[in-house]
Amino acid sequence: MEILLTIALFIAFFLLLRQEKALGKYAQSTTLFTQAVDKYQKAVDGYEEAIAGYREVIAKYQQETELFKQDITEYELLLKEHGIDKSKAEPTRQLTPPPPPQFTLPDLKAMRRQPSKPKAVSKNSPMYKEFLHLLNGNEETANRLIIRQQQLNPDKLDNWILEKVIGDLKRDRRA
Template sequence: MVERVALSTQFTMEILLTIALFITFFLLLRQEKALGKYAQSTTLFTRAVDQYQEAVEGYQEAIADYQEAIELFKQEIEEYELLLQQHGIDKSKLKAEATQQLTPPPPPQFNLHRQSQSKTPQTQLSPILPKDMSLPDLKTAKRQPSKPKAVSKNGPLYKEFLHLLNGNEETANRLITRQQQLNPDRLDNWILEKVIGDLKRDRRA
């Protein structure tokens, strides 16, 4: 009987010890997580303090620049007033003249019920033209296209193009003139390179 009681007591102690160890491990784990969060929050707080200090320094620099600008503005005002005194100009009169210039004039008044005493004849408003001269009809007038200038035939590009056409100058001139009409702002070399490239591409096709 005594042995059973001893064994039961030992088993109970082992269970209690296991529970105590489990609780201790759990508390240590919670403490480790808490320490990690504390370290992270401390880092964030330190970073926030640094940013706040940078903002304060920037604000102080802005205040210093503003004060410097005010001092420069005061110096300019003093120099302006001194210049007015040297030339004998009254500042109050100058201000009054500036106010008058900025005031817009009153709008003109029109009397819609009063007819004009003098009437201008309708014939005086028409332009004076010779009898045999008539104005051009803008609807039928057409812009005459400018005649393209001739490309130099002594250049190597023209000779290459002529060689590709087996010496057919009529076809060469016709193709060059067509490109000049489509691209009137291009130079001669560009026109020749264009017709040569088109001809080679068509032959490969």
């Protein structure tokens, strides 16, 4: 009876560890998702700022165009007051408002993020060889794990990436 109780406790403990590990991975993925949402919101905020700036430039252009039209009207009135024929006043210069500024803002929805190419980790380093040994020589898996860590931590150095993947692999094998 004690053996069955011990086995049942062992199974319960094992299931509890698996559940704790799953919760840890869920928390990590939630954190990554939250970071992605924050980055997206910053991009949207920047886009909205650019649109606001563009609208300010257009409004200023429209104000300047109105002032220019008023100046043309005043100029034509002065010509009339002094009896000067408009066609003889300045034959080489036409009075027209300047063309509107040409701005094109990118469409955020149409833009696709170009993934950055991860840096290659030196395959001659002892840490890489240790990592490869832990994976029984499976270079494909090693490269996939390294690339994923580089994507998650683009500002980290190669040694840090290797330490992280080796530590994660050893930790996961203990659990």
